[in-house]
Every structure is written in C-alpha cells, then in structure tokens.
Amino acid sequence: MNFPDDDDSVFEQALRADLPSLSEQNRLRPRLLAAGVAAGTALGSTNVAAAAQASFGASALSKLSALSWPAKLGLTAALAAPVAVLPLAYPPVAGADLVSHVRSSAAGVRARSAAIALHPVQLPMSEVSQSSRTTPSLPEPEARLPTTGTARASVPTSNTLPAQAPAAIAPNPGAAPAAAAPTSAAGPAALAPDKMGSGSAEPSVADFDALAQSPASEAPNARNASTLAAETQLLDRAFAALAAGDRRTAAASVAEHARLFPNGLLRQERERARARLATDSKGE
Amino acid sequence: MNAGALGRRALPRQLPSAEPQAPVLDLATVYEAYFRYVWRCLRSLGVRDSHLEDALQDVFIVVQRRLPEFDGRAAVRTWLYAIALRVARKYRERARREPTSLEAAREGDPELSAEQTSGDCEHESERLVLARRALSSLDDDKREIFVLARVEQMSAPEIANVLRIPLNTVYSRLRAARLAFEAEINRLRGTPRSTP
Numbered sequence: 001m002n003f004p005d006d007d008d009s010v011f012e013q014a015l016r017a018d019l020p021s022l023s024e025q026n027r028l029r030p031r032l033l034a035a036g037v038a039a040g041t042a043l044g045s046t047n048v049a050a051a052a053q054a055s056f057g058a059s060a061l062s063k064l065s066a067l068s069w070p071a072k073l074g075l076t077a078a079l080a081a082p083v084a085v086l087p088l089a090y091p092p093v094a095g096a097d098l099v100s101h102v103r104s105s106a107a108g109v110r111a112r113s114a115a116i117a118l119h120p121v122q123l124p125m126s127e128v129s130q131s132s133r134t135t136p137s138l139p140e141p142e143a144r145l146p147t148t149g150t151a152r153a154s155v156p157t158s159n160t161l162p163a164q165a166p167a168a169i170a171p172n173p174g175a176a177p178a179a180a181a182p183t184s185a186a187g188p189a190a191l192a193p194d195k196m197g198s199g200s201a202e203p204s205v206a207d208f209d210a211l212a213q214s215p216a217s218e219a220p221n222a223r224n225a226s227t228l229a230a231e232t233q234l235l236d237r238a239f240a241a242l243a244a245g246d247r248r249t250a251a252a253s254v255a256e257h258a259r260l261f262p263n264g265l266l267r268q269e270r271e272r273a274r275a276r277l278a279t280d281s282k283g284e
Numbered sequence: 285m286n287a288g289a290l291g292r293r294a295l296p297r298q299l300p301s302a303e304p305q306a307p308v309l310d311l312a313t314v315y316e317a318y319f320r321y322v323w324r325c326l327r328s329l330g331v332r333d334s335h336l337e338d339a340l341q342d343v344f345i346v347v348q349r350r351l352p353e354f355d356g357r358a359a360v361r362t363w364l365y366a367i368a369l370r371v372a373r374k375y376r377e378r379a380r381r382e383p384t385s386l387e388a389a390r391e392g393d394p395e396l397s398a399e400q401t402s403g404d405c406e407h408e409s410e411r412l413v414l415a416r417r418a419l420s421s422l423d424d425d426k427r428e429i430f431v432l433a434r435v436e437q438m439s440a441p442e443i444a445n446v447l448r449i450p451l452n453t454v455y456s457r458l459r460a461a462r463l464a465f466e467a468e469i470n471r472l473r474g475t476p477r478s479t480p
Contacts, residue, residue, distance in 0.1 A: 009466070009469075010411055011411055011414060011415035011418065011465075011469055012415070012434045012435065013411075014408055014411035014412040014415050015324075015328055015412065015415045015416070015419070015431075015434070015435045016324075016435055016437075017408065017412075018324055018327065018328070018412055018416075019320045019321075019323070019324050020319075020320055020323045020324075024323075025319050025320060025323075028319075028337065028340065029315065029319075031337070031341065032315060032319075032340060032341055032344045033311060033312060033315060033344070
C-alpha cells in the first residue's frame, strides 16, 4: 500500500475482489483480440483505402469484424436481399448506373471494406464484377477515378480474417485494363442481371435502402452524385494549390477536371478556379 | 492475487531489461496479463454492465493502436489504467445522455440498492453491492482517485501521472474521497458516520 492511512475496509476489499471469472475472460478473448487486430491493421496500413477505412471508424469496423458468425450471417443477408431484388426492379441501364455510382463513391469503398470483413466469400464475385464492369453508359473517365485503385488496395487490410478467400487477396490484373478500355462484348455482360448481383459486396445497406426507395427515373441523380466526390477532390486540390501559390498543380487539376467532367456538377467552381488562375498570372 | 502484485510481477517478465529498447509487447500478452484488472477498473469507474464489453473492446483497440508507441517509460499497468480511465469517462458521459432505463436507474441509485442491502453485510456480495453504490455517489474526480488508489492500489506518483494532477492534489483528493465513501457506506447501512 502506498498511502499513510492504509486501513482497508471490507468494502474496499470487496471492490478489489470483484474480478471476472476465467470463463468470462476466455469468452471475451476472441472478440476483443479480433477487434484489436482488425483496428490495428486498418490503422497501420498506409494506402488510401485504409485511410478511408480509418475515417469510417476503426472501432466500428473492428466491431463488425468481431461479430459472431450468426450476426455476420444476418448482416450479410441484409446486404444481399436488396441486391436480389434489384435486377427485377431496375432496367439494365439503370443497374449499370447503380454499379458506377457505388464504385466511384467514397461510401462504396468503405462499404466494400466492411463487406469484406463481414462476408469474404462475396469478394471474388465483386472482383469479377470489376473486371467485367464496362458499360456503354459509363463514361470512360469515370472508370479511371482514384476509387478504382483504392478499392482493390483495401484488400490487404482485411487479410487477417481467418475466412479470407485467397482469390480475394490476390490483385486482379484484369480489372484496370478492362475498366479503362470498354468493349462492346463486355458491355452486355456487365448489364446482365447475374452480374448486377455480383456487385453486392460493395454498397452498404444504407446505399441500397436509399436506392430502393427512389424511382428508377432518379438513376441519373445517383450517377451525378457519384461524380461529386471525385470532382470535389480535384477542385479541392486546385484551390489548395492556388492558396499555396502552386499554379502549376492548380492548372493541372483544373484541366483534369475539365477533361474528366466537362459538364460536371462543379463546373462553375472550375471556372472560378480558372479565373483565379488567370488573375494570378496577370498579377505576375 | 491483487492487481498491484500481478502488475509488478508481470512487467519484468514481459519487458526486456535494457531500458532504451522498446518493450516487446503484443495485444495477446497484454490481454492475458491485464484483462481482469481493466475489467474491474472499468466497472469501478462507473461503466454500466450493459456497456462493459464495448468499453473493454475500446480499451483494447486503443492498446493495439498505441502499442508501437509505448516506450516502456511508464509501467504497462499505469499506461493501461490511463487508457481505461479515458474510456470510462466516455462511457459515463454516454450513460448520462442516454434515456434512463430501469436497469440503469438501479445501477445509479444508491437508495434503491440500500433497501436491498441494508443489514450487517456479512456476505461478500452484499458488501460489493453496497461499495458500488457508495462509489457511484462520489463525484467523478473523487471516484477516479479512489478507484486508482484503493481498488487498483496505484501509488500516488502513478496516480498523479495518470490523472495529470499535482502530487499534493492526489493526497488531498484521496482523503476527501475516502471520507465521502465511508460516509456514504454508513448512510446506506443506516449507521452514524464515524469520526475520521
């Protein structure tokens, strides 16, 4: 004891003796250790997907990964059920928009990471979907958005999961070329209902709830929303470079935005950035 | 075996003797050695039973995240209690914001349990219930210092380090906490307060 008035009361002794049983410790061990490992892996990774995952909340992810198998099964069913309905509820073109929406949004990246943790068996199917995902309605620039790379980069963060399928960990070499070079043969394949279902590992339940409640005519809105994140990223970079006096980076970002999103949601902001660039160059 | 005994004995076994080297610890090792004491600490610090597993999980997530940064200058036990203390604060705050359920009301209401536990308190379980009610009547500052000193048996300098308060404040606050605890026990038992 470390204090002068050290007389123990029976009540303090009772508090000290209040310890969990060994069985309690053993019961919680898998959950707590799995949670710690999952969180540590996510935070220890340096890729962009891991950062997105960390911002999503390491504890939330780790708690998901630490769920019991029945709970995982239930959540997987909740994810899969709306997907099973989608091919019936949406025409093929709307379905393609849905895939592009999910793939190119940051929420899609996070949801995919969570889905990997919940149900790794679905991952190979989604990889297949990536490799064959090219549609006539999908503009080529969107296929090269940064999220295409980050989605695959998120895979190593979950490779500590015991049930991870090897095929899911291995990078898919066909994904990038297929996404960058659409072919007429690949288009219809991506629009087929069974391929639609293969994207089920990516979106979150909330994504599907929102989409299921909106009429099919609102599919273009979903696509516009999908470009917003990428557009914001580009123009954020442009304005940050302008603020830092880095005109070269700013001009490159603006040009990139103009190339990728000529009629984008943030075209006015792009023009503003351009105007500032012009003003700055006159000032010099 | 009490917490202090285990903490002091386990540390040299886990840490290398050379000071400058980073301690070789992993989550499983920390879990095996300290789980029970973190569990007790969280409970004593006022984390509700219904939140206890989540709070434990939060503690070990932080441990996993911070392990690489742990330099071994503080004892593992002190470091862990510092984490547990902050997690417990978060959960206490959450419990205050949540709508009060019947279970929570019972956990937080000393009067309710006093009726159930009045008497001679001959049994350990009765003493524990009474002690927990008395603990819950302390304000947060007193409670934390009482738990760290009297339950977890940390030294005053360790407590000063964990709570980031001056050493003299540790002594004075602990004294006040003990008096308040004792008074509450006496009140719950229906006996007059003894002279300190």
